[in-house]
Amino acid sequence: MQTPSKVLDNAVEQLSSLPGIGKRSALRLALNLLQRNEQEIHDFANAIIDLKLNVFNCTECGNISDHSTCDICLNPNRSSELICVVEDIRDIIAVESTGAFKGKYHVLGGVISPMDGIGPNELNIQPLIDKVSSGQVSEVIFALSPTMEGDTTNFYLFKKLKDFSSIFTTLSRGVTVGAELHYADEMSLGRSITQRQKYDQE
C-alpha cells in the first residue's frame, strides 16, 4: 500500500511497527494525526519521546517509575517480607487495581518460553534469588499467568528458591467471579472443586 505522500508513508510505516497495528489501521491513525493542530502533534510526539527520557526501571523490583526507585518500593507501609512475582508491569497495574496486596513486587520481564527462545537467563531471576536468600522474605507469591509457560516458570523458580526459609504460594485458580457456572472451562471448574474452600459467610 502506497499513499500519495512519502511523509505519510513513513508515518504509516512507523505506526504499523506497533504491536497489533496493521498497515490499514496505521493509515487510519496517521490520517487522524494529520488533522490535528501543531500543538496537539507536539504534545503527542513529546509524550512518546518522554517515555525514553524520563521513565526508569526501579532498581529494586523492575517496576517502571519516574524515579530510580518506584513508589511502591519507597512506600514504608508496604511490607518487604511479602514479594509478589509478576511477568511484567501490566500485571502490577492489574494487582494494584484490586487493592488486595500490601507487599512489594518483583518483575521477571517475561516467562520461560523455549518456543520463543526465552530461557531463565533472559529473565530477571538472580535479583529475586538474592532477595529471598537474604532471609528477610517470609512469603513469595508466584503471580504468573495460568499458562504452560507460567507454570514452567513457577516450577523453575520454586526449585531455585525452595531451600530458603520462605513460604511459596500461587494465585488460587477456579471459577470466575460473576460468571455463570456452566460457562466455566473444565480445567478451572475441576481445580475449583479439588481446591474447594470452607464456606465463609463473609
Added chain:
Amino acid sequence: MQTPSKVLDNAVEQLSSLPGIGKRSALRLALNLLQRNEQEIHDFANAIIDLKLNVFNCTECGNISDHSTCDICLNPNRSSELICVVEDIRDIIAVESTGAFKGKYHVLGGVISPMDGIGPNELNIQPLIDKVSSGQVSEVIFALSPTMEGDTTNFYLFKKLKDFSSIFTTLSRGVTVGAELHYADEMSLGRSITQRQKYDQE
C-alpha cells in the same frame, strides 16, 4: 487505570486519543515503545511531527501530497476531463491500487451526515462546482461509499451539477468478484440483476 509512572500515564493518554485505541491497547503500545532504543523513538516521534510540517493538501483536488499540488494533478498523462469524486484520501489509495482510473480526483472530505452534524457547508463542494461549471469536465464519477450518507451526497451533488454539460456516473454495484453467489446480500444481488450487463468474453 493508573500506571506507576506519570510519564507513562501521559503517553497512554495520548495514544488512546487515536481512533480505535482504548486505554489497555494504548498501554500495550506504550510499553512496546518503552523497550525501543533512543534512535528508534526519535524516528517514531519525528515521523509524526513530519506529518504536520511536511504534508500538504493539494490545492487542486484536496488529495494529500508532499508538495502544494499532488503527483496525480501534476501528471500530464491524467485527464482533467474526468473527475472522480471521493470521500477521503483512503478512497484515492483504493482506486489508485486498481489501476483502472486515468482521470483526476476531487476529495470532499466526508459525506453529508446530518446525524454527525455534517452538512454540505462542511464539505469541499464549491471547488467541485467551480471545476464542473468551467465546462472542461466531460464526466464526473461519484465514487462515494454505497451507504445512505453516500447516496444522499450523490443526490445533493447531482442537483448542484446537473445543469452543467457533463455526464454523471456512479460506481457499479453488484456481486463481489470472487465471492460465492449465495453469500451475496439481497440488495447487491438485486442490483446486479436489474443492472445486468451484456455478456462479454473478455
